[in-house]
Amino acid sequence: MKKLLCFLTAILSIFLMSVPIEAKENQWDISKSKTATQLDEKYQTKVTLSLPSKSEKLESDVVFVLDKSTSAQIENQALEMLKKLRMQIDKTDAKVKVGIVIFNKIANVSSWFDLSSQFDQIKVAIRKNITSGTNCHAGLLAGKEMLDQDQEVEAKRKYMIFVSDGITYMYNQEPTVTAWSFENDGSILSWAGPDNFSSKYGQTLPDWNTYLKDVKTKLESQGNTYDYPYGTTPTKTTPVDQSKEYLNSVDKALYYTYSTYESMKDEGYHCYALKGNSEGNYPWAFSFMDYLENQKEVSFESIQNDIYYLLDQGSYVEDYMGSGKDNYGNEYEFDFINDINSFYMMVGNKKYLPEVINDQSYHYGFDKQEKGYAYELYYYPGKQEYFIWKMNVPVTQFDLVQLIYTLQLANPQKEAGNYGFFDEDGHLNKDNLKTNNQATLHPIDSQGKEQGVEDFLNPTVSYTVYKTVEPEKIQETPKAQENITKTKQTTKKAVKTGDEQVIYPYFVIVLMSLSIMYLMKRRLHV
Structure with a gap:
């Protein structure tokens, strides 16, 4: 029986360990x-x-993902926001860490800075000047990686501020583009750049929900067949006569930017998309930034309030x-x-x-x-x-x-x-x-x-x-109770010295001597 019970217990334990437990989401x-x-x-x-x-640990992470074309005016606004936030948290025991990602064709990532003690280093990192190319996807990937790696801070206390004009045509951490071929004024062209969008769609702004669903569907079928590293020569290009049916570099760059941005929100991070500079000749780019922010106006002041105020x-x-x-x-x-x-x-x-x-x-x-x-x-x-x-x-x-x-x-x-x-x-x-x-x-x-x-x-x-247990009472007679009372009243016990054991033999000898003398006396009288 014992062996059977042990066997059943083992089987039950294995079963329970194998059942997946679904975490209850807050x-x-x-x-x-x-x-x-x-x-x-x-x-x-x-x-x-x-x-x-x-x-909850009162720490927060703030990561700026800045387009290399971000204007000095916007940089000043970001620094002013951080300055006010620093003044607020310095009154408490809380901690805010700041990370800076500036991207061109690749992401340039800073270390973490403590807002209270390293403000000057933050200022230098934000004002860093780089050139060449625009890869929003790489910037967001780097920003996400910074936030992901900090396991000491909860997701709901992580903030990502994405500042860009929305113009992008590269994707992946290592800059990648698509060999998209199209006909223009009788010429066959195959190159990657922001003008790919108007070459394919004209000046019409898309419905972004429909557009991104279409890109996702085509991406599932076309994959990375026509991808090649930026700056190299492509080996395979899309068919010219079906250029409208194939994705180009801007299509992929926008989709990957969107999907990475949304994945950060899905993980519980607070994400903000701010437009930088003017829209220039690419109205679709600003429209895309508005789409990321759900057409809401967002400012550094409102972001500062979100970071600092709970209610x-x-x-x-x-x-x-x-x-x-x-x-x-x-x-x-x-x-x-x-x-x-x-x-x-x-x-x-x-x-x-x-x-x-x-x-x-x-x-x-x-x-x-x-x-x-x-x-x-x-x-x-x-x-x-x-x-x-x-x-x-x-x-x-x-x-x-x-x-x-x-x-x-x-x-x-x-x-x-x-x-x-x-x-x-x-x-x-x-x-x-x-x-x-x-x-x-x-x-x-x-x-x-x-x-x-x-x-x-x-x-x-x-x-x-707890259950209280009453001590069992002994039924006592009045006489017994009297004896017990007398015993309790005794305040001193006799102390045994050892003499009691010596006197008994002498007492017996005396009695025997007296008995012998008595018998002898009676015999004399007789």
């Missing part, structure tokens, strides 16, 4: 967390709401206290301890105690400023007990903003057993003894726009009631 974008401590002897727990997440003022959290049934089916309920000594706020390393704004409506404020309180809390008692925690100032990416409060388990059980399950941050998605039924963030982004609501995970707690 359904929110805004970094946040909710944690709870284990219940103490008073059945109380401390809950912490944190923006951004309590466990704008007006954001708030709605938090409902926990209730339900435990793992034994017993009703449970958590109460918010509405006492100004039982909750407070932390902003970075600074602690703020609540001040009563309106005692009748349970309205409190934190961090009083000239225009009012920076943060407010509205508590609503009742059957559905909850509070609203409101932000009247922006919340940054680089200072933890936390509300710490205490909950009381109202009706702990007395029967022996293990109640609930301890899950500090709610990531196990347990349902027993939840500290809160629901906590919801109502966010406003750094541009002042309301976003979709996002739920916090709900922590759970636990406690154990």
